[in-house]
Amino acid sequence: MREFLEQSIQPYFNYWVYVILMMIGLWATIAKNNLIKKLIGMSIFQTAIILFYVSVGVKKDSKIPIIPHQVEEHHAAEDGNHAGGHGEHGAKRVTEKHVIEPDKFANPLPHVLMLTAIVVGVSTLGVALAVVQMLFKEFGTLEEDEILAQIKTADSASLDV
Amino acid sequence: MKWIALIAVTLTGSLLLVGVGDFPEWGDAHSAANEGPKLESGEQIATAVSQSFLTDTDELTQVPNVVTAVLADYRGYDTMFETVVIFAAGLAIFAILRVFGGDEVKPMRAPEDDTFCEGDHSRIIIGTTCKLLIPIIQLFALYVIAHGHHSPGGGFQGGVIMGASFILLAIARDLKSALDWFSEKTFMRLASVGILIYAGFGVLCQFFERNFLDYGALKTVMFSSEQMARSYAMLGVEIGVAFTVTAIMFAIYANLSSRGELKQGL
Amino acid sequence: MIPIFDYILLIFLIVAAVISLKVKDLLSASMVFGIYSFLICLLWAEMGAVDVAFTEAAVGAGVSAVFLIATVYNTKRRSSD
Numbered sequence: 428m429r430e431f432l433e434q435s436i437q438p439y440f441n442y443w444v445y446v447i448l449m450m451i452g453l454w455a456t457i458a459k460n461n462l463i464k465k466l467i468g469m470s471i472f473q474t475a476i477i478l479f480y481v482s483v484g485v486k487k488d489s490k491i492p493i494i495p496h497q498v499e500e501h502h503a504a505e506d507g508n509h510a511g512g513h514g515e516h517g518a519k520r521v522t523e524k525h526v527i528e529p530d531k532f533a534n535p536l537p538h539v540l541m542l543t544a545i546v547v548g549v550s551t552l553g554v555a556l557a558v559v560q561m562l563f564k565e566f567g568t569l570e571e572d573e574i575l576a577q578i579k580t581a582d583s584a585s586l587d588v
Numbered sequence: 589m590k591w592i593a594l595i596a597v598t599l600t601g602s603l604l605l606v607g608v609g610d611f612p613e614w615g616d617a618h619s620a621a622n623e624g625p626k627l628e629s630g631e632q633i634a635t636a637v638s639q640s641f642l643t644d645t646d647e648l649t650q651v652p653n654v655v656t657a658v659l660a661d662y663r664g665y666d667t668m669f670e671t672v673v674i675f676a677a678g679l680a681i682f683a684i685l686r687v688f689g690g691d692e693v694k695p696m697r698a699p700e701d702d703t704f705c706e707g708d709h710s711r712i713i714i715g716t717t718c719k720l721l722i723p724i725i726q727l728f729a730l731y732v733i734a735h736g737h738h739s740p741g742g743g744f745q746g747g748v749i750m751g752a753s754f755i756l757l758a759i760a761r762d763l764k765s766a767l768d769w770f771s772e773k774t775f776m777r778l779a780s781v782g783i784l785i786y787a788g789f790g791v792l793c794q795f796f797e798r799n800f801l802d803y804g805a806l807k808t809v810m811f812s813s814e815q816m817a818r819s820y821a822m823l824g825v826e827i828g829v830a831f832t833v834t835a836i837m838f839a840i841y842a843n844l845s846s847r848g849e850l851k852q853g854l
Numbered sequence: 855m856i857p858i859f860d861y862i863l864l865i866f867l868i869v870a871a872v873i874s875l876k877v878k879d880l881l882s883a884s885m886v887f888g889i890y891s892f893l894i895c896l897l898w899a900e901m902g903a904v905d906v907a908f909t910e911a912a913v914g915a916g917v918s919a920v921f922l923i924a925t926v927y928n929t930k931r932r933s934s935d
Binding site: 437438440441444447448451452455459460461463464466467468470471474477478481482484485486489490491492493533537538539541542545546548549552553556559560563568569570 | 860871905921922
């Protein structure tokens with residue numbers, strides 16, 4: 428048990444939680460009766476996927492992906508010592524440009540993809556809520572089974588006529 | 589229904605949990621996602637594109653915040669159509685709540701639900717607080733938009749904060765006074781102008797015989813080097829995104845809270 | 855090694871998700887969903903994804919909770935499950 432905890436859960440706890448959140452979201456989207464609860468479940472599902480992407484991009488002991496300027500200072504130093512040793516300074520600049528180690532900064536690509544996903548998520552949530560409001564105006568309820576029953580009775584009434 | 593859902597959820601969940609063991613460990617800097625795919629022997633096949641984002645962004649664009657640079661420059665098309673999606677969502681809400689909404693006005697809320705508004709005595713405190721807070725929030729939103737290159741932030745975040753300040757006005761006073769400030773005509777125009785700014789930067793690049801959204805072409809217009817032209821063009825593009833997001837966030841709130849009538853809000 | 859802070863946030867995340875789906879009052883459910891969004895925003899700030907955290911704080915915890923509350927206000931507050 429302890430071995431299982433240390434080997435399968437500890438390094439992968441983020442992924443375990445993403446799967447659990449995804450299951451909660453999927454279950455709510457399918458099985459919940461209330462439409463707003465369904466939408467909350469959908470949002471939880473979405474954040475679970477975002478959690479997965481961001482967890483993949485994490486690097487241990489890394490900084491946030493904002494890299495301060497280094498080139499400008501070298502320009503200043505170069506201008507100051509312009510008279511002597513131009514070639515030497517140029518060479519130094521080139522070597523120091525490569526100082527940026529990618530392992531020291533978090534992976535920016537998942538962040539970009541997920542940033543746009545969040546904003547699109549909220550606009551789709553807005554559209555879904557508008558549809559929910561229209562359904563409420565039409566049927567006077569937010570419960571899925573009551574809406575389905577009303578549609579069924581309306582259908583059979585129209586068939587009888 | 590519940591049983592089918594339970595079976596589907598457990599099936600998907602267990603399949604995903606089986607796959608969890610194959611993911612890279614948390615914080616592994618040398619995983620395939622961070623460094624590129626590898627052979628079994630450890631030999632690198634290709635370098636991940638995120639590596640070059642980190643190493644080259646400063647040199648190519650002079651933008652410290654790599655996320656903003658990738659968002660607005662490397663993946664410019666993506667962000668542009670992202671903005672279009674938000675605009676389309678705003679239009680969809682108009683279409684759903686207005687056109688198909690009919691014109692029958694009847695109070696929908698059941699009487700036992702009427703516990704939201706307590707009375708007018710709290711309005712004074714809330715109104716004064718919001719009067720003090722809203723300018724600060726808007727100033728912060730502008731800072732977030734303008735400083736998106738050097739710190740976390742950018743068009744999306746700043747736009748949402750700006751839209752939230754108008755939503756706060758609508759909640760604290762009423763929807764009508766917020767709409768006097770920022771009427772429907774204004775915000776739909778603003779949303780369109782935002783997309784036009786974004787696309788305009790792309791088309792402007794084409795006038796200089798470069799590709800769509802290749803901001804380096806703008807160096808003659810911006811009177812600067814190619815790198816700084818990219819940086820400035822990113823700022824312009826972010827402002828366009830911020831316009832659209834501000835307008836659409838407020839539009840969605842105004843329509844949702846008043847059932848599309850824009851008369852009486854929350 | 856995942857930091858302890860991470861574990862605490864992840865466990866609270868599951869708790870908040872379950873509560874927001876279990877509460878029968880939809881206004882409370884929207885508020886708990888706002889709390890959920892804020893917790894996940896903290897988690898992302900801790901993982902180094904500052905831009906995502908900023909967006910989530912503005913969008914998830916701020917605006918989407920307001921949208922949900924606006925809809926609940928215009929419809930019904932009680933839910934059967």
